[in-house]
Amino acid sequence: MSERFDVEQRWPELFEQLDEAKRRSVLNTLAADWHEGWIPNREDVENITDLARGAIDAAEYDRRSDEAAERRRRTVPAAG
Template sequence: MAGLDVSAMWPDLFIELDDRHRANVRDVFATEYLTGWEPDRAAVAEVIELERGRIALSDYMKRNAARIASVPPST
């Protein structure tokens, strides 16, 4: 995997994940990093919650929409 490794940045978030789930989460953010987006801890934690089945995809999408709406436009 090239680019960003969120499991190295916030290893405590990954403690309860097995290798397959850890790789899934890392791959999400490695791909996003290539587009220029750098995640924060909260974004990583939410994807982990989705991966573990603790939140539904619909809830995850609502949270992301709210997060995006709260970001001021760049100039």
């Protein structure tokens, strides 16, 4: 896990169109995931900020998330 939670500093353009309440909600969600060991990446942050600002709906968010998970699954070597 990264020592600092700095997603907003790393990708400020993703947060520009969020009002304060949505920005705070997104950051709280991402911070909770980070505390559980998630390593921030731009694609995940972009997807959740797109959902929060209404650029995509929940179905599109799920589709993108599933696609990203499958892509990552294929690139990680199997343990054994």
